[in-house]
Amino acid sequence: MKKHTRRLAVVAGAAAAAFGLTAGPASAAPSTVWTVTPTGSYTATNSGNIVLTATIPMTCTTSSASGTMSSATGNPATVATISAISFGTSASPCTSVLGNVSTVAVTPWTVVAQDYNASTGVTTGYVGNITANVSAGACKFTVTGKASGTYTNSSGVLAVNSVAGELVVSSNPAPVNCGTVVTTSTKPTFKGNYVIKSSNGTIPKIVGSNP
Amino acid sequence: MRGHRAAAPRLPRVRARTTAIGAFVVLAAMVPAAVSAAGTQEADVTLPYVCRLPSGELPATVRVTADFPTAATAGKAFTPADVTTTVELPAEAVADLARGRASGVRAVTRLGVGIAQGESAAEATWRGTAPPAALPASGPLTLTATGDVPSVTARVDGALAFSARALDLDLALDTPDGTAADPAALTIGCSLAEDAPKRGLLATVQIEPDPEPPATGPASPAPSAPAPDTGTPGTPHSPDDQAGQNGQDGQGSRDDQEGRAPTVTERAPRGAATRRPDAPPCRYDERHPSTSASLDAYVTGYTNVRKLAGASLIPLSCALIEQGPTDIELFPDYSGGYLSQHSQGTLWYRGKPQTPPFQATFLTFGFVPTKATMVLEQTGPMTMDGKGETSFVTLFTKMETRVRVPLVLRVTALEVNGTPLDVGTGCRTRSPLRSEEPEPAKFPGDHLVLTGRSSHQPPALPVGYLLSSGGPLTGEVTIPAFTHCGGKGEDLDRLLTASVSGPGNYVKQMQGQTCAVQVFNPDQCTKDLQPLVIPVPER
Numbered sequence: 001m002k003k004h005t006r007r008l009a010v011v012a013g014a015a016a017a018a019f020g021l022t023a024g025p026a027s028a029a030p031s032t033v034w035t036v037t038p039t040g041s042y043t044a045t046n047s048g049n050i051v052l053t054a055t056i057p058m059t060c061t062t063s064s065a066s067g068t069m070s071s072a073t074g075n076p077a078t079v080a081t082i083s084a085i086s087f088g089t090s091a092s093p094c095t096s097v098l099g100n101v102s103t104v105a106v107t108p109w110t111v112v113a114q115d116y117n118a119s120t121g122v123t124t125g126y127v128g129n130i131t132a133n134v135s136a137g138a139c140k141f142t143v144t145g146k147a148s149g150t151y152t153n154s155s156g157v158l159a160v161n162s163v164a165g166e167l168v169v170s171s172n173p174a175p176v177n178c179g180t181v182v183t184t185s186t187k188p189t190f191k192g193n194y195v196i197k198s199s200n201g202t203i204p205k206i207v208g209s210n211p
Numbered sequence: 212m213r214g215h216r217a218a219a220p221r222l223p224r225v226r227a228r229t230t231a232i233g234a235f236v237v238l239a240a241m242v243p244a245a246v247s248a249a250g251t252q253e254a255d256v257t258l259p260y261v262c263r264l265p266s267g268e269l270p271a272t273v274r275v276t277a278d279f280p281t282a283a284t285a286g287k288a289f290t291p292a293d294v295t296t297t298v299e300l301p302a303e304a305v306a307d308l309a310r311g312r313a314s315g316v317r318a319v320t321r322l323g324v325g326i327a328q329g330e331s332a333a334e335a336t337w338r339g340t341a342p343p344a345a346l347p348a349s350g351p352l353t354l355t356a357t358g359d360v361p362s363v364t365a366r367v368d369g370a371l372a373f374s375a376r377a378l379d380l381d382l383a384l385d386t387p388d389g390t391a392a393d394p395a396a397l398t399i400g401c402s403l404a405e406d407a408p409k410r411g412l413l414a415t416v417q418i419e420p421d422p423e424p425p426a427t428g429p430a431s432p433a434p435s436a437p438a439p440d441t442g443t444p445g446t447p448h449s450p451d452d453q454a455g456q457n458g459q460d461g462q463g464s465r466d467d468q469e470g471r472a473p474t475v476t477e478r479a480p481r482g483a484a485t486r487r488p489d490a491p492p493c494r495y496d497e498r499h500p501s502t503s504a505s506l507d508a509y510v511t512g513y514t515n516v517r518k519l520a521g522a523s524l525i526p527l528s529c530a531l532i533e534q535g536p537t538d539i540e541l542f543p544d545y546s547g548g549y550l551s552q553h554s555q556g557t558l559w560y561r562g563k564p565q566t567p568p569f570q571a572t573f574l575t576f577g578f579v580p581t582k583a584t585m586v587l588e589q590t591g592p593m594t595m596d597g598k599g600e601t602s603f604v605t606l607f608t609k610m611e612t613r614v615r616v617p618l619v620l621r622v623t624a625l626e627v628n629g630t631p632l633d634v635g636t637g638c639r640t641r642s643p644l645r646s647e648e649p650e651p652a653k654f655p656g657d658h659l660v661l662t663g664r665s666s667h668q669p670p671a672l673p674v675g676y677l678l679s680s681g682g683p684l685t686g687e688v689t690i691p692a693f694t695h696c697g698g699k700g701e702d703l704d705r706l707l708t709a710s711v712s713g714p715g716n717y718v719k720q721m722q723g724q725t726c727a728v729q730v731f732n733p734d735q736c737t738k739d740l741q742p743l744v745i746p747v748p749e750r
Contacts, residue, residue: 048670049671049672055539056608057606059669090733095672095673097608097609097665098610099725100677100679100680135732136679137678137730138505138729138730177534179535179538180537181539181550
């Protein structure tokens with residue numbers, strides 16, 4: 001069983017990488033100056049359901065986040081911090097065929113920019129510094145890592161579309177009462193869209209440049 | 212035990228015995244609650260919708276009925292009652308659903324309800340569950356869903372309008388042979404048609420000023436720290452509120468505006484807090500200590516008694532469960548895997564493996580009030596076996612769980628027209644209640660088998676029975692013959708057996724959300740680690 005699980009991880013990783021977003025180098029010189037307007041606090045609300053997987057999928061109908069955006073230099077560069085992010089609520093928890101799933105984020109997480117496409121206004125990067133404690137019934141485990149995504153200036157949508165392998169199941173603390181369905185070989189994923197609004201109600205813009 | 216009876220009038224005794232027969236397995240007191248509270252208005256609105264099916268958009272008709280108060284007080288929660296959402300999908304939609312070999316459908320409805328008061332607004336989701344329905348060979352498909360809906364608290368006086376908004380239908384499709392259809396689950400989004408009368412208005416509730424307004428000031432509880440035992444209103448769940456609670460600062464400018472908006476509070480699990488005094492204790496103790504895999508949960512529901520053409524309510528019962536690991540065995544091509552889980556548990560009431568004693572009263576011959584007291588005693592381990600599969604490609608996942616438990620039905624008292632009838636101390640079924648066992652070699656002996664099924668096609672929500680969060684478990688049971696019934700020389704065995712025992716009794720039990728006692732979750736456990744969620748029996 002263990003052997004199978006390990007082999008699965010390799011296959012799943014390869015498959016997901018083929019479909020997933022990769023933050024490869026841009027054809028132009030990479031951006032090193034990131035201008036965010038407006039800077040300051042923002043809120044994020046899910047648009048459509050969020051799907052998390054840890055071998056089996058779970059659906060969250062509600063997820064929201066808040067934090068601060070700021071201009072930055074360098075590549076990669078942290079253009080926002082996520083100081084709070086929730087998955088599900090008491091009334092509408094995330095759920096799977098195994099039952100309701102509690103996902104408690106250990107923040108801050110970050111939003112890191114790596115590439116900017118000036119013609120589309122799309123920034124490519126990842127949500128970083130992810131740590132979340134997950135429990136479903138008596139099974140509990142901790143997920144850490146990052147999740148690739150894009151941010152589109154015209155819509156204000158942060159599309160998180162993680163590639164298998166970016167998120168891992170922690171070995172310390174190791175999973176408890178989860179069986180072979182969640183082990184330290186499991187490659188969790190995090191997919192879904194968030195609409196970002198700055199505190200003044202506008203859609204924030206992220207622009208990368210290389211002066 | 213079978214000695215002579217004390218002198219007693221013979222004729223009345225015979226009569227009492229006869230009347231007792233029906234009482235025995237008890238029709239739950241089914242006195243219709245026809246009382247209509249003063250100041251109730253019944254909404255009955257039929258609205259045009261447009262639903263997005265795989266083949267395209269189709270018109271649909273949605274009828275919503277609910278009881279609203281005509282008036283309520285600012286600051287005081289009220290809950291629309293008897294909510295029914297009936298969806299009629301046209302024949303073209305049925306053809307769409309039947310394309311993947313489906314012949315039957317189980318539906319969950321999620322109706323968005325806008326709640327507006329002047330410029331302030333909130334939104335609630337009214338969830339409903341429809342009984343399994345066959346897809347008609349021709350003509351439209353009608354799904355009638357019922358369920359509890361969140362309570363609403365208006366903050367200020369004035370007219371509060373409820374309007375239907377978007378409707379989502381979560382469908383689980385079944386094939387004639389009981390296997391999952393392809394797709395096995397589907398979410399259909401429906402929008403209110405533009406020509407809907409009064410923009411979907413369901414009802415308007417007049418809100419009167421609160422004569423004793425509470426002190427002002429922020430007092431919203433943190434989402435992670437509700438106070439379930441105090442009956443405190445739950446966390447409002449509108450997206451705005453959620454964002455506000457998670458925000459670090461800077462929400463002040465919106466508070467004044469939002470402070471006037473009505474709040475929506477889900478009934479469960481919060482509403483469960485007020486019903487907890489009725490729930491029997493359900494916790495681990497020295498005699499039954501917990502482990503890291505320990506869960507506790509309530510279960511309740513109805514068992515039909517076919518011979519009596521009635522149903523008996525199995526009361527809220529506590530189950531203590533040791534959750535087993537969930538394992539996966541990969542498909543040969545690694546595109547997914549088979550899931551399995553084995554857990555073991557026991558009913559638990561005052562240190563014994565049984566349900567609480569329960570009474571039921573009904574009218575024998577339509578006029579003789581008869582009351583029976585009984586208990587279900589567990590005579591061996593309760594097992595829970597989940598089997599399923601998941602696809603890493605489509606993410607489609609399904610699970611079927613079988614709960615097996617040997618239960619003997621024991622009758623402890625009968626009372627006919629206020630007169631106790633002696634059933635003796637050992638009146639019970641001769642053997643455990645038994646269901647047809649699909650794997651008799653693996654699970655020998657007589658026992659009840661209840662089955663729960665779920666399917667999940669992300670990004671939609673899972674539908675059906677969820678292992679640790681509960682849902683409906685159904686089965687069919689044979690009630691064996693009775694033995695040792697009747698004290699002091701009376702023999703009620705044959706009478707009871709003739710009137711009650713037999714096959715084909717449908718069972719539907721609702722399991723509530725489990726509380727994992729060493730993985731404390733305030734949405735699932737009380738502070739003293741009992742299940743927070745109290746399931747409601749369904750027929």
